[in-house]
Amino acid sequence: MNLPDPDAPFAEPWHAQIFALTHKLAQAGHYTWPEWAARFAAQRATSARDAAPDLEATYYDDWLRTFEQLLLDKALADKASLDALKAAWTEAYLETPHGKPVQLKAR
Amino acid sequence: MSDSHHHDDDHHHDHHDHHHGSLTHSLLPSDPALRVKAMETLLTQKGLVDPDALDALIDAYQNRIGPQIGAKIVARSWHDPDFRAELLRDATKVIGDMGFTGLQGEHIVAVENTDEVHNVVVCTLCSCYPWSILGIPPAWYKSEAYRSRVVIDPRGVLSEFGLDIHPDKQVRVWDSTAEIRYLVIPQRSENTEELSVEQLASLVTRDSMVGTGLPKIMGELP
Numbered sequence: 122m123n124l125p126d127p128d129a130p131f132a133e134p135w136h137a138q139i140f141a142l143t144h145k146l147a148q149a150g151h152y153t154w155p156e157w158a159a160r161f162a163a164q165r166a167t168s169a170r171d172a173a174p175d176l177e178a179t180y181y182d183d184w185l186r187t188f189e190q191l192l193l194d195k196a197l198a199d200k201a202s203l204d205a206l207k208a209a210w211t212e213a214y215l216e217t218p219h220g221k222p223v224q225l226k227a228r
Numbered sequence: 229m230s231d232s233h234h235h236d237d238d239h240h241h242d243h244h245d246h247h248h249g250s251l252t253h254s255l256l257p258s259d260p261a262l263r264v265k266a267m268e269t270l271l272t273q274k275g276l277v278d279p280d281a282l283d284a285l286i287d288a289y290q291n292r293i294g295p296q297i298g299a300k301i302v303a304r305s306w307h308d309p310d311f312r313a314e315l316l317r318d319a320t321k322v323i324g325d326m327g328f329t330g331l332q333g334e335h336i337v338a339v340e341n342t343d344e345v346h347n348v349v350v351c352t353l354c355s356c357y358p359w360s361i362l363g364i365p366p367a368w369y370k371s372e373a374y375r376s377r378v379v380i381d382p383r384g385v386l387s388e389f390g391l392d393i394h395p396d397k398q399v400r401v402w403d404s405t406a407e408i409r410y411l412v413i414p415q416r417s418e419n420t421e422e423l424s425v426e427q428l429a430s431l432v433t434r435d436s437m438v439g440t441g442l443p444k445i446m447g448e449l450p
Contacts, residue, residue: 130289132362135261135291136270140364141282144331149276156331158406162353169372177367180355185260189267198270206266210257217254225269 136181143188161187189225294363294421297328300409301361302437303428305338306416316340319411322441328360336361340413341439346396348386348439349410350378356404357409362437369438379403389440412439419446 131137147154164187165180172177192198209225217223257265273276305312315322317336323329330336336358339347351357352375355387356450357365368374378385386392393399402410414436420428435441 128366131286132295133258133261135257135264137286138264138282140273141285142264142268144285145277145281146271146371147332151276153407154334158354158356165354165372169376172330175372177370180370185263188443189263192267192271194408197274197276198267200366202270203263203266206269210262210269214254214256219252221253221254223254228326 130179133181136184139181139184139188143184146197151197152191156189157187160191163187274414289344289359289364293360294419294439295361295432297363298361298430298437299410300425301326301428302413302432302443303425304325306420306428307425312340312413315413323361330358330360330409331407334358335408336411337402337408338413339400340409341415343397343415345388345400346393346439347400347402347410347412348378348382349402349404349412350375351404352376352379354403356406356409357410361411362434363387366434386440389419391441413439414439414443417443417445 131140143157146152146209150200152173161184165184168179168183174183189198190204193200206225210223213223213225235244247299256262268277268279268282272279301315305315311322315338319336322329323336324412334356341347351369355370357364357369374385379401383393384397387426414432417427417431420431423431431444433443436443
């Protein structure tokens with residue numbers, strides 16, 4: 122088993138993915154970086170006030186929560202589509218034999 | 229956070245059970261990972277992001293962009309007084325001219341440690357950091373403990389990093405923002421006059437460029 126590398130830039134692949142998504146949409150002008158940072162800071166403050174564990178996992182959960190809400194507020198995504206795609210990915214993982222590439226079924 | 233890397237979790241989703249013979253399905257990613265996959269798929273379908281561009285950015289931050297870039301800049305500033313003066317005057321331009329521009333056009337300000345002043349950097353609100361030259365910040369930089377305490381008690385926090393600043397030396401704390409990031413230029417290690425810029429760079433640690441550490445000393449050179 123591979124132990125996590127404490128110096129690896131991203132502990133989990135989804136941390137890297139959401140980092141890239143957040144930057145690319147800002148670069149494309151859908152929001153400014155200060156706007157993102159202000160929202161993220163507010164979410165971080167909420168977590169601290171609620172005494173969420175002071176861990177990197179909380180940091181990325183805050184990032185995810187902020188980004189999801191930003192997508193909805195900016196009408197870049199809608200809840201129904203996100204829920205449907207999450208269900209579709211879950212199904213794809215459960216139906217794909219171990220070792221095979223996991224792909225969404227054509228809809 | 230749950231991490232479903234155990235096949236004995238399978239009973240949680242028996243209703244999806246399509247196992248054939250002894251085949252087991254792929255490992256189901258965590259709930260946040262599936263939510264991010266859903267976002268990426270939707271944004272890609274809508275043409276708002278390009279998966280290849282996302283992969284390129286991730287690859288850069290996983291494999292190429294990190295503290296070794298900042299270390300080269302610091303080493304050059306130790307070696308070349310004119311470069312150092314320019315860096316202190318307009319770090320954004322100097323670093324941009326070297327090919328390291330910020331992801332969001334943020335400015336970089338270089339602050340130098342001297343015999344009189346020790347500088348340390350924080351982002352009290354979130355995790356603003358000079359990504360383009362130091363990479364992704366370490367977990368402690370993002371922690372509530374560091375962000376809230378280094379401003380109030382910088383000497384105490386630094387001593388927890390093993391760094392005891394002389395009482396006569398001033399400690400300056402720089403609070404990063406979405407627009408301005410700071411690079412600490414640590415003091416040059418002693419007895420390094422003979423070293424090349426490349427050798428000097430190998431002495432410059434990430435923490436020394438955030439102000440929570442010092443560069444390696446000569447005996448520590450690999």
